[in-house]
Amino acid sequence: MLEDTIIAISTPVGYGGIGIVRLSGDRSLPIAKKIFKPRKKNTEISALRSILGNLYHFEQKDFFEEAYLTYFPKPFTYTREDMVEISCHGSPVTLEEVVRLGIKAGARMANPGEFTLRAYFRGRIDILQAEAINDLIQASSFKQAKISYNQIEGKLSQRTASFRSQIIQLLSLIEASIEFPEENLHLSRKKMSKTIEKVIDSIKRLVESYSLGKTLAEGTTLAITGRANVGKSTLFNSLLERERAIISHYPGTTRDYLKESIRIKDSIFTLIDMAGIDKPVHPADKEAIKKGRELAAHSDGILLLFDSSRKESLEDLKLINKFKDKKMLFLFNKIDLPQKINKSKLKREGKNHPFLEISALKGTNLEKLKGILHQLFVPDQRQGEEVILHLRQKLLFEEVLESLLEGKRLLEEGYSEEVIAEEIRKALPLIGKLTGEIRADEVIKEIFNRFCVGK
């Protein structure tokens, strides 16, 4: 597998100003030379320089495109192998023909993420860095892209390595006291306890950073719910700044749900507009209401709308109760009209849920609403601290944490050093799994399958 020379289009599918075909492996240059001919006859292809030339069709025996070729000799390349990049116009048919000819000349079509997989197999990057490369490419905000860039540079890997060395240090401290029990036992126990607490604290913070990581990577899903006719679709459209949903003064206008995303500052919010949760009138309402309840229950948060130009009803109270355990913001809509709703009663019913008065129609307080949404749903990033973006990483760090916490407990309860050491040592293979030092084929397959071909 690793001996093959691989080839793929590295630029996105579709038409573009420029398209790039990449090769990696020992035969990259000889294969590329069959397709690419320098414009100036007898030009030596020197390393790390773009050379102008033409693409040669060795089956049809003629030229078909202008191109630049750049040769990157190993070992200081993306994959640590010899690499070649051919850039020409971003025409899908031409690029595909280049790949086809490359394969005819001895290359193999690359699998998704195989260039990066090679960088990992050849030890240039670890799994944390490989994950970060894909994160950077698919980042939904600049903030997330910057976090991923730092991880590609190795910040998270270094942090993880420092946990490992602190744990090893701790183990040697414990082992020393097994071997020389006559040394000041009390003192060393205190020292052990301090060291372990320090590591626990840093790992805890890292685990906590996942809530920000998840928000940045996946965005926040908000369900706009409330009774029929309260102005859900009007709010949905106003936040999107376009007429996406149909609005009418008849209750029951929206039946199928609508889902669209907006960006607030550095984060993506996916808004769901849905049918009003009310007494069904039409047979289709029943299904729509059921769907609405489900969507609301699975969202990250709820915008519960009330029509404040009308008296509150039992249905409003039911809705508050139904979602009281979720992150929820009360929105008193239609404040441009004479107010009839008993806001304090509803607020009391909702206990700690924040609220805001808006007019979805006139746009009153919508900027404020965006600010509150960001504040409520996007956790803060601690200055200079790493953020983890993957559940895989979070779960493994949590396991590390568990074994350290258990070690700490055993230490405090006066268990023998052997027992404590055995518990703490469990953390080491977990760290190996995190960085990919311990290779789990399933995990690797899953990670690299998320990549595009050509990366």
Ligand SMILES: Nc1nc2c(ncn2[C@@H]2O[C@H](COP(=O)(O)OP(=O)(O)OP(=O)(O)O)[C@@H](O)[C@H]2O)c(=O)[nH]1
């Ligand atoms: N005056 C005023 N009218 C509003 C406001 N928001 C919505 N409306 C009106 O209320 C009516 C219902 O609005 P929609 O956005 O369709 O309400 P909905 O909650 O989506 O209704 P359903 O889809 O039927 O559940 C329309 O006539 C809107 O113009 C507001 O802030 N002020």
Ligand SMILES: [Mg+2]
């Ligand atoms: Mg609607």
